[in-house]
Amino acid sequence: MSPIIEIRDLQKTYAGGFQALKGVTLDIDAGEILALLGPNGAGKTTLISTICGITNPSRGTVAVDGHDVVRSYRQARQMIGLVPQEINLEPFTTVIDTVRFSRGLFGKPRDDAYLEKILRQLSLWDKRSARTMELSGGMKRRVMIAKALSHEPRILFLDEPTAGVDVELRKEMWDVVAELKAGGVTIILTTHYIEEAEAIADRVGVINGGELLLVEPKADLMRRMGQKHLQIELQDTLPEIPESLNAHDLELDPEGHILRYTYDTRKERTGITGLLTDIAAAGLVLRDIQTQESSLEDIFVTLVKENAA
């Protein structure tokens, strides 16, 4: 599949001299959900803003379905819907009017049936005649999404869609994203909630200090970087790890009840068989065994640390 967005060596230096993007190269496939993960100030919003035309790139190119975002900005922008991080709505305008405005702005003829469909999908139809300032925070955010979808874009950017949003609403947002994906929309979202990327993304890109550290299918990333922990609960407490087990990289919990073994799933041999044999030889009696996979969060912390070092 050819990428729907091609980013090549994208750099952005702000007027004050701050370099927010240090040469980002990235392909985004049609129909995927890409989560851009990174701490505050990593360059996520700058990356989105540059693709969408809110900031001008200092160097490098971005092409949307083959259209350069600077030279062929009309064709490029027509394909994109943007939901920015902050909720920006004209307070006195009604929901239907602001959505209609967005559609017109993107050059589309009026189509009330389509707008009704979107508003119903986002549970906003009953509120269509309400002024935006009368809505709750969650509804306002959905209005922002409705505006971004009003011109039938093929690509949707969601900048921190669930920042400061309660758990219920976050789930609701994820459902909306899943539905959009099912409808064939390519979705790029930024987040600093790892569980969000873990829950909905197909691929994860990690960005920090204006650089893209990696982009990988979420499952691959977790498998490749994934460490597993084997937790061995003992029948009796141990004062310390027996000498015969020193060859294994073990940790003993302070109470002497649990042995923790960390291993790498990427390796040919995980060393589990050897460990268990040695444990049996040492005469230890086991009560329970558990394995735990590391989360995206652990991976992320490791990556950012490696990058800083």
Place this chain on the structure above:
Amino acid sequence: MNLAAVKAIYVSEMARFFRTLAQSFLSPVISTSLYFVVFGAAIGSRIDQVEGVAYGAFIVPGLVMLSVMTQAISNASFGIYFPKFIGTIYELLSAPVNFLEIVLGFVGAAATKALFIGVVILGTAALFVDLQILHPFAMMAFLVLTCTSFALFGFIIGIWAQNFEQLQLIPLLVVTPLVFLGGSFYSISMLPPVWQTITMFNPVVYLISGFRWAFFGIADVPVGLSLLAISGFTVLCLGAVWMIFRTGWRIRN
């Protein structure tokens, strides 16, 4: 040309106007009536005629211009400043629109509102004085051109302004004095010779003079010059807006 976008901007800007229609309509009616009470009835009764025109009628073109200019500027500057202030500007910047379409929408709406006010004031004035309009087409042309050029000027102010104080600064410090000193309430020929010369550097003089000519056939400066001045001002503002959007000054970083 993204005409749907021009229409969308125009309609949403006009919607704000219609939301406050009573205010938009009442305030010029009241202020014009006040001017007529003060200048027309109280002071005007002591001033007989200016260049063969009753003083009450003589000030009508200046009054219309005064309101039209300030309204065009404030509508257009607020129109573009407000999205910057509340953050909805992101949508304009990420939409497939060029500078001309944005300008047509915003400036077109601001000019329409100013034109509406101008017509309301003319209507109000007609209740107080005997109005004659010798050249109605020229009158409308001057009115429309003034609305457009000052809306453009206001648009620039709105982009330049970084807070509400700055939004008021230019209109208060520059435009109002220029309009008052531009012959709104007197003929330039009534001034001492030195001031007549200085006044010629005030661009508003050319607008009011031309506009007044369309009513009474009398002018302080030749009509052709008036037309040239206002066209020049329009082109200047348009050029400035074009430059602003080319460089992204104060709107796109």
